[in-house]
Amino acid sequence: MKSRFAPSPTGYLHIGGARTALFAWLWAKKNNSKFVLRIEDTDKERSTQASVDAILEGMDWLGLDYDEGPIYQSDRTERYNQVISELLIKGMAYYCDCSMERLELMREGQIAKNEKPKYDGCCRNKRLKDGVIRFLNPDDGNVKFSDYVKGEISISNSELDDLIISRSDGSPTYNLSVVVDDHDMGIDCVIRGDDHINNTPKQINLYQAMDWLIPKFAHVPMILGSDGSRLSKRHGALNLLSYRDEGLLPYALLNYIVRLGWSHGDQEIFSVDEMINLFDLSSINNSPASFNQEKLEWINQSHIKTIEVNELASNLKWHLDQLNIKTDNGPNINEVIDALRDRSKSLVDMAQSCNMFYKDFKEFDAVQANKIFTKDSKLILVDLLINLNDVISWKAESIHSVIKDICEDRDIGFGKVGQPFRLAISGDGKAGSVDISAQLVGKVRTLLRIQMALDYIDNITSS
Structure with missing residues (x-):
């Protein structure tokens, strides 16, 4: 058994494509099957290597490992032409030399008569013997199939077109190549967006013309923006790797997109193993899902914790x-993470908070320092310097205990001690629990930074 993800490298991998890939991957894992990655790059004008690279990197970042691939359609042209030749020999395909002008007039006439x-x-x-090649679609009967998401579907053959399967330049079209690929690769379940x-x-008729087994289908509803319109950049529909750059965990993004149209009771947070065990195509909602940036950020924060x-x-x-932070010159990174995880909204947020533990700073945030570093706070910092030196x-x-003693003595x-202390050791006042932060900064660095704060106060009071 196999499922597949077959993106076109005409742009970057987005949320919608990632969700399709995830559903196909989960189906394969759930069924102890294989997952195939196929790059549908027959559109030579629009396909780019940058898009291919972004797809591969995005799949790798999400951890959606594939058992076969990447397989490139551009390497399989000879096979497509072989199938097209078979269809011509069988009398199930034919050449067409109709001009664009004739086709347009024909179309306008049909519309005028309210015909499809x-x-x-x-x-x-x-x-x-030349021109495009069309598939000879049956005139009679219906095409019936059962879709995991949409249910039972029946379409009259009289509504279907004699679709083009080979362009005038000899290149195969999508509908032909996808059928050949899914057959040759043994795809049992085709999971894709409902725009297909x-x-x-049309594809089922091609399968039947070639006497091939027809796979199962699951057509997944599209993802809409929060305002109900088609998802776009203004809703947060970014290049998938932009979510990595913004500090999302791959598991959190997987958790979020699996819930865009699929559910298991009221559960919101899922591990990857839970997704695999619980996922079922029949549980996918038939209605479009809505993208919510705040929900995504909440799920990310939950996974960070x-x-x-x-x-x-x-x-x-x-x-x-990215921030050039070297963790070999400071505390154990795991201890720092445990100290930061409850208050970090993203990995970017956490990485920025790591700065104070591994890099020394040369100046304090001016706004915070002018507000907090006063003559009164100088006395407190002197107490801290003396007492912490003895620890x-x-x-x-x-x-x-040192902070508590100073509070009682004075x-x-x-907060009167914690505020100047926090600014002294962090430079910007954004440290978390000051005692844990000071422990992780280390005694030597803590004492040096308190002295730096005292020097700062002396400079502003003497000027």
Whole structure:
């Protein structure tokens, strides 16, 4: 058994394509089947290597591993031509030399008569040897198939066109090549967007013309923006890798897109293993799903809080590299992650918060410093410098005790000590729990930064 994902490399991989890939991948995993990646690059003018690279990188980032592929349609032209020749020999295809002008006039006439526009079969009985090649669609009967999502579908053959299967330059068209590929690759279940559903009856007739087994179909509804219109960049429909750049975990994005049209009760958060175990094509909703950026961010934050720390560290590394943060000069990154995960909305947010633990800064945030570093806070920082210097076991508990003692001695609240202390060790005041942050910054760096804060106060008070 096999499923497949067959993107066209005419643009980057987006949310809709990623969801189709995920559904096909989950089906394969659930059925102990194989998952095939096929690149449908027969559109030579629009296909680009950059798009191919983005698709492959996006699939790799999401962890949607494929058992076969990538297979490129551009390498299979000879096979498509072989099938087209068979159809011609069988009398199930024919050449057509109708001009664009004739086809347009024909179409306009049909519309004027309230008829469904389709080719009128003008060249069916001509014995031509060049032009486009059309499939001889049956005139009678119906095409019936059962769709996992849409249910039972029946289309009269009289409504279908004699579709073009080979262009005048000899290149095969989508409907022909996709049927040949799905047959040759042994695809048992075709999972794709419902914008393809009108092609399915035509393709089924091609399967039957070649006496091939017809696969099962699942046509997935489209994803809409929050305003109900077609999903676009303004709704957040970005190149898939942009979500990585913005700090999303791949598991979080998978979790979000699996819920765009599929559900399991009221459960919102899923691990990949849970998705595999629970996924079923018949549970896909027939109605379009709506993209919600806030929900995506909430799911991402939920995964950041709960994911195993080594996995989180592995995903964070890419973002640390973007900021040139080297974790070999500072605390254990796993300890830093545990300290930051509950207040980090994204991996970008977390990576930026890591700066204070691995990089020294030369100046304080001016707005924060002018507000917090005062003559009163200088006295508190002096107390911190003296008392923290005497701490032998540099742990959050010991640091907390020093802060508590200063609060009691001066009869002030924790915030009066925590605020200048936090700004002193972070440079921007954005540190989390100050005692844990100081522990991770380390004793030497903490004392140096407090002294730096005292020097800053001396400079602004003396000027």
